[in-house]
Amino acid sequence: xxxxxxxxxxxxxxxxxxxxxxxxxxxxxxxxxxxxxxxxxxxxxxxxxxxxxxxxxxxxxxxxxxxxxxxxxxxxxxxxxxxxxxxxxxxxxxxxxx
Amino acid sequence: xxxxxxxxxxxxxxxxxxxxxxxxxxxxxxxxxxxxxxxxxxxxxxxxxxxxxxxxxxxxxxxxxxxxxxxxxxxxxxxxxxxxxxxxxxxxxxxxxxxxxxxxxxxxxxxxxxxxxxxxxxxxxxxxxxxxxxxxxxxxxxxxxxxxxxxxxxxxxxxxxxxxxxxxxxxxxxxxxxxxxxxxxxxxxxxxxxxxxxxxxxxxxxxxxxxxxxxxxxxxxxxxxxxxxxxxxxxxxxxxxxxxxxxxxxxxxxxxxxxxxxxxxxxxxxxxx
Ligand SMILES: [Fe+2]
Ligand SMILES: [Fe+2]
Numbered sequence: 001x002x003x004x005x006x007x008x009x010x011x012x013x014x015x016x017x018x019x020x021x022x023x024x025x026x027x028x029x030x031x032x033x034x035x036x037x038x039x040x041x042x043x044x045x046x047x048x049x050x051x052x053x054x055x056x057x058x059x060x061x062x063x064x065x066x067x068x069x070x071x072x073x074x075x076x077x078x079x080x081x082x083x084x085x086x087x088x089x090x091x092x093x094x095x096x097x098x
Numbered sequence: 099x100x101x102x103x104x105x106x107x108x109x110x111x112x113x114x115x116x117x118x119x120x121x122x123x124x125x126x127x128x129x130x131x132x133x134x135x136x137x138x139x140x141x142x143x144x145x146x147x148x149x150x151x152x153x154x155x156x157x158x159x160x161x162x163x164x165x166x167x168x169x170x171x172x173x174x175x176x177x178x179x180x181x182x183x184x185x186x187x188x189x190x191x192x193x194x195x196x197x198x199x200x201x202x203x204x205x206x207x208x209x210x211x212x213x214x215x216x217x218x219x220x221x222x223x224x225x226x227x228x229x230x231x232x233x234x235x236x237x238x239x240x241x242x243x244x245x246x247x248x249x250x251x252x253x254x255x256x257x258x259x260x261x262x263x264x265x266x267x268x269x270x271x272x273x274x275x276x277x278x279x280x281x282x283x284x285x286x287x288x289x290x291x292x293x294x295x296x297x298x299x300x301x302x303x304x305x306x307x308x309x310x311x312x313x314x315x316x317x318x319x320x321x322x323x324x325x326x327x328x329x330x331x332x333x334x335x336x337x338x339x340x341x342x343x344x345x346x347x348x349x350x351x352x353x354x355x356x357x358x359x360x361x362x363x364x365x366x367x368x369x370x371x
Contacts, residue, residue: 007196007200043196046154048203048204049367066327069327069334070325070327072334072335073324073325073334073335073336074325074336075335076335077336077338080338080339082339082341082344082351083336083338083339085351085354085355086321086322086325086339086354086355086358087325089325089355089358089359090325090326090327090358093326093358093359093362094326094327096362
C-alpha cells in the first residue's frame with residue numbers, strides 16, 4: 001500500500017484504505033477501482049490523499065530526494081548563519097520521518 | 099503594462115469568481131455600525147455553500163481549537179467578524195488554489211498553522227487573525243493566474259527555467275509581486291489593514307511598517323514551511339529570513355527551532371515535497 005496525493009491518482013488504481021465522508025459515510029470501500037468519474041469527484045469530497053495498492057517508495061530513496069531538494073532550496077544562503085540553523089533543523093526533521 | 103494597469107486588472111479579477119450574493123450582502127451589513135456579529139453570522143449561515151466552506155476552514159485544525167465549531171455564528175464569536183468575513187471572501191479564491199500551483203494549498207495550510215504557533219509563542223494579541231493572514235498569504239499567486247494568465251505562465255516558466263523564486267520572476271515580468279496583488283484585492287474587498295498588511299508585505303518585511311509584528315509572523319512562517327518542505331510555494335528556492343523579524347517578535351534562533359519542532363510533530367500528515 002502507498003499513499004498518494006489525489007492529483008497523482010490514476011484510473012484503475014485500487015483503493016487500499018476506505019475513504020469516508022466528513023460524517024463518516026463510506027464513499028469508497030477497500031478494493032474499489034478508481035474510474036474516471038470517481039477520480040474527478042475525489043477532490044470535491046475534500047479528499048487530498050488516498051491509499052492505493054502498490055509499492056511504497058523505499059524510504060531511504062525518498063529521504064535522499066527530500067535531502068537533495070533541501071540542499072537545493074538553501075543554495076545561496078550558505079553564508080547566512082540563521083538560515084543554516086534553520087536548514088539543519090529541517091534536515092533532522094526530514095530524516096526522522098522517513 | 100504599467101503598475102496602474104496591472105492593479106486595475108487585479109482588482110477586476112476580484113469579481114471573476116462572481117462574488118456570491120451573500121458576500122455582497124454581508125459586506126454591506128458589516129459596514130453599518132448597528133450590525134452585530136450575531137446577525138452577520140446568521141446571514142452567512144443562510145448560504146449553505148459558503149457556510150460549509152467557512153466551517154471546513156475553521157475546523158481544519160490550523161486555528162488549534164480543541165472543540166469542533168458547528169455554526170457560523172459560533173465561528174464569528176470565536177474568530178471575530180473580520181476574520182470570518184476574510185474567510186468568506188478568501189474561500190472563493192482558496193477553491194482555485196488547488197488548480198493554480200501544485201502544493202500551494204498544503205503550503206497555505208501549513209503556513210496558517212505555523213503562523214498560529216509563532217503568534218502564540220510571541221504573544222500576539224490576535225492569534226486567529228494572524229493565522230488567517232498566514233492561510234491567505236500567497237493568494238496573490240492565484241489572483242495573478244485568474245487575472246493575467248499569460249503573465250502567470252511566463253512567471254511559472256521563468257521559475258522553472260532559471261530556477262528563480264516565484265516572487266523574483268513576478269518582479270521581473272510585472273514589476274510587482276503576489277503580495278502586492280493580494281493587497282490590492284483585499285483592500286478593494288474592504289478588509290482591515292491589520293489583515294491586509296501581513297499578506298501584502300510578507301516578502302518585504304520592514305520593522306517600521308504598520309502591523310510589523312503580524313507581518314514578521316507571516317514572513318517567518320512562510321520560510322519555515324518551505325524549510326520543512328510542507329507543501330510548495332511554486333518554486334524550488336527559499337527566500338532569506340530578515341533577522342529584524344525575529345527581533346521584533348522577541349524571538350531567538352532557539353525559539354524558532356522550537357516552533358519547527360512543533361511543526362514537524364503536528365504536521366506529519368501534510369505532504370512533504
Ligand atoms: Fe509568498
Ligand atoms: Fe508562501
